[in-house]
Amino acid sequence: MKHIMFDIDGTLIQSYDFDEKCFMDAVHEVTGIAIKNDWEAYPHVTDRGILQTFIERQAPQYSLEELENRVKPVFIRNIEQTIKESPAVEVKGAKRFLMHVLKNNDYIVSVATGGWRETARLKLQSAGFDTDNLIIASSNDHHARIEIMAIAQAEADPSKGLPITYFGDAIWDVKACAASGVNLVIVGERVDHNQRILDYSSLEQSLSFVK
Template sequence: MIHAVIFDIDDTLLHSMSADDVLYRQAIRDIVGDVRFRSQLADYEHVSDFGILREVLQDNAIEATDEVTTAIQRRFLDSLSAYVENNGPFREIDGARQLLDRLRGSDEHAVALATGCWRESALLKLHTAGFNVADLPLATADDAMPRVAIMQTALRALPAELASITYFGDGVWDQRACASLGWTFRPVGPGLNGINDYHGEYAELLT
C-alpha cells in the first residue's frame, strides 16, 4: 500500500512566511488603501491568499471585484519577484529538498503539495530556492479558498487506495484541517512545537 505525504510550503518547505505576509499585506494596501487586518492569520476563516483577501475586503466594506482582486494579486507577485531579486531566494527548511527527492524515489510513498498561496507565487518561491516540483501535484488558493478543499484537491491527484495520509504544515489552520480530514499532522517549526529540520523524517515516515 502507498503512503501519501503532502506538504505545505511557507515555513514548511521554505523559510518564507514572514516576508510573504509583509508583501501580501502591503500589496493590498497599495491597491485599496490603509485597510484594517485582523490580529492573527488564524482569525480568518479561510487562511489562503484568496480567502484572506476576500475577508479583508469584507471587513473594510470594499467590494471584491475581479479588477481589485487581480490588481492586488499582480502587485503581490511583482513585489515577491522584486524581493527575491534584491534579497536572493528563500532558504529551504534544512533537509526539505532531500526528503522530497527520497520520497519521489520511493515505491511506498506518493507526494503532493497543498498550500494557501496563489499558484504563481508558490512556484516562484520554490523554483528560486532550487526545488524541482514539475512532477508533483500542486494544489493552491487558485483551486479553492478553504484549506480543507485545497488539501483534498492535492489528495485527489494521488492514488485512490492509500495506507495513510500525512500532512506537514506550520499553522494551526493546517492542524485544524488535518483534524477535520482525519489525516496525520506533522507540525513544522516552533509555532506548534514542530520539527526544525527534515533529517530523519524519511525513516520516521516508514514506521
C-alpha cells in the same frame, strides 16, 4: 503506499515572514487600506480566503474577483523583487527529504498551499526546488485549506485510498488536519504538536511520523 502532502511557507521554505509582508503591501498598494494580520481570526487563512474576509470586514466596495485580479499581480511583483534581492531559503534538509520521497515508490507526493500557485512556484524555484513534476494545489483552486488539500489528494491519488501525512507549520494546518482526519507533522517551532520536527535534517525522524 502512503501519501505525503506538504505546505510551503514555513514548511519547505523559510518564506513565511516575507510572504506575509509582500501580501500585505500588495493589498495596501491596491486599496489604500492596511489589512489586519490577526490571521487566526480569519476563517480561511489562504490568499483567496484572506481577501474574502478582508472584503467582508474592511473593504465591502470590492468584489472578490475584482480584488484578486488586482492584488495578485502586485503580490507576484513583490515576491519577484524580494527573491531577486535575496533568494528564498529551504527549511534545513527539505530539498533532500522531498527528493527522497519523490523517488521512493512507497510514497506519492503532493503540495497543498494556502498561497497562490504562481508565487508558490516562484518561491520554491528560488530556493532550488524542482517544481516541474510537482503536484501543487493552491489558493487558485479554492479559498478553504481543507478543500485545497482534497484537490491535491484527488490529483495525486484519484482513488483517495491512501493514508495522508501532511507536513505543515501553523495553527491553521492543525485545524485543517483535525477537521479532515489527516495525520499531521508540524515543522518548526510556531506550533506545539505531539508530532513535531524542527527541520528535515534527520531523514529517519521525518519519516517516522508518516503513517
